[in-house]
Amino acid sequence: MKLDDAAVRLEALGNPTRLRIYRTLVRAGEEGMAVGKLQERLDIAASTLSHHLKTLVGVGLVTQTREGTTLICHTNYPMMRGLIEYMLEECCVEGTCAPGGLAKLFKAA
Amino acid sequence: MKLDDAAVRLEALGNPTRLRIYRTLVRAGEEGMAVGKLQERLDIAASTLSHHLKTLVGVGLVTQTREGTTLICHTNYPMMRGLIEYMLEECCVEGTCAPGGLAKLFKAA
DNA sequence: ACGGTATTTCTAGAATGTTCGAAATAGTTC
DNA sequence: GAACTATTTCGAACATTCTAGAAATACCGT
Numbered sequence: 001m002k003l004d005d006a007a008v009r010l011e012a013l014g015n016p017t018r019l020r021i022y023r024t025l026v027r028a029g030e031e032g033m034a035v036g037k038l039q040e041r042l043d044i045a046a047s048t049l050s051h052h053l054k055t056l057v058g059v060g061l062v063t064q065t066r067e068g069t070t071l072i073c074h075t076n077y078p079m080m081r082g083l084i085e086y087m088l089e090e091c092c093v094e095g096t097c098a099p100g101g102l103a104k105l106f107k108a109a
Numbered sequence: 110m111k112l113d114d115a116a117v118r119l120e121a122l123g124n125p126t127r128l129r130i131y132r133t134l135v136r137a138g139e140e141g142m143a144v145g146k147l148q149e150r151l152d153i154a155a156s157t158l159s160h161h162l163k164t165l166v167g168v169g170l171v172t173q174t175r176e177g178t179t180l181i182c183h184t185n186y187p188m189m190r191g192l193i194e195y196m197l198e199e200c201c202v203e204g205t206c207a208p209g210g211l212a213k214l215f216k217a218a
Numbered sequence: 219a220c221g222g223t224a225t226t227t228c229t230a231g232a233a234t235g236t237t238c239g240a241a242a243t244a245g246t247t248c
Numbered sequence: 249g250a251a252c253t254a255t256t257t258c259g260a261a262c263a264t265t266c267t268a269g270a271a272a273t274a275c276c277g278t
Contacts, residue, residue: 003132007125014120016113017236023112026199036254045238050256052236069245069254084193087122090135126266145224154268159226161266178224178275220278227272235264242257248250 001086005059009083012059017044018052025062025075032065032074110195114168118192121168126153127161134171134184141174141183 013019020042025033033041039049053073056062060079064071122128129151134142142150148158162182165171169188173180 003128004125007123007128009123010119010128011123014116014118014123015236016116019112019116019119023199034254035256039255046255047239047257048237051238054256066245069252071255080196084196087189087193090132124266143224144226148225155225156227156269157267160268163226175275178222180225221276223274223276225272225274228270230269231267233264233266236262238260240258242255244253244255246251246253248252 001082006083006086009059009061009079012055012061015052017042017048018056021049021052022056022061022075025073030074032072034067034070034072036070038073110191115192115195118168118170118188121164121170124161126151126157127165130158130161131165131170131184134182139183141181143176143179143181145179147182 013022021038024038024041035046035049035053038053039046042049053062053064057064061076061083063074063076065074066072122131130147133147133150144155144158144162147162148155151158162171162173166173170185170192172183172185174183175181
C-alpha cells in the first residue's frame with residue numbers, strides 16, 4: 001500500500017462518526033448491516049450517513065451489496081489488514097526492526 | 110482507548126504530510142530526529158512542519174525532547190501500539206472473532 | 219547582553235469537511 | 249404504472265484544515 005492510499009484510509013477512519021459506522025459494521029460480522037439499520041442504530045441523519053458511507057466505500061474499507069431495496073454494508077477485512085500491515089511495516093528499517101518497534105510488540109499477540 | 114481518542118489519532122495520521130513525518134520518525138528509530146533535519150528531509154515550510162508536529166504531539170503519537178537549541182522528535186511506540194490494538198479489538202464481538210476477522214489474520218504474524 | 223541558530227506563533231487565504239432538511243432517484247409490490 | 253420503502257443527491261450554513269511568509273520567541277556560545 002502506498003503512503004497516499006494509507007493516508008486517505010486513515011483519514012476515513014479518523015472521523016468519530018465514520019469510526020462509529022465502521023466499528024458497527026465490523027461488529028455486525030459476516031452478515032453486514034443495512035444502511036437503514038445503521039441509521040437507526042447510530043441515530044444520525046440519513047443524508048449524513050450516506051455521505052460518510054460514500055467516503056468509506058470510496059477508499060475501499062466498506063463494500064455494499066444490494067438485497068431488494070436495501071443496501072447491505074460490509075467491512076472489507078483484507079483492506080483493513082493491508083492498512084494495519086502498512087503501519088506495522090513502518091517500524092522496520094532495512095530489515096531490522098527498530099528497538100521498541102511495533103512488529104516486535106506483536107510477535108506474541 | 111476510547112473511540113474519540115482513536116479517531117483523533119487516526120485523523121492525525123490521515124494526512125499525507127503528517128504520515129510522511131511520522132514514517133520518517135519511525136524510520137529514524139530510537140535516536141529520533143531534530144525538527145530542522147525533518148524539515149530539510151521533507152522539504153516543507155518550517156511553519157507547516159511545526160503545525161503538523163503540534164498535531165502529532167498533541168494526540169500523543171510523537172514526543173519531543175530538547176537538546177540545546179534543537180528539538181528532537183520521537184515516535185511514541187506504545188501509543189501506536191494502543192491504536193493498532195484498538196483496531197484489532199474491533200474485529201472481535203463478545204470474545205469470538207468475526208469470521209475472516211483481523212486478530213485471526215495476525216495470529217501468525 | 220549580543221549574535222546566531224532553531225523553532226513557534228501570528229495572520230490570512232484558499233480549500234475542504236460536516237451536518238441536515240428537502241427533493242430526487244432506485245427498487246419492490248400490487 | 250401507482251404507491252411505497254430505501255437510499256442518495258442537492259443546497260446551504262457553518263466549522264475546520266492546510267499552507268506558508270513574516271514576525272516573534274527560545275536557547276546557546278562568547
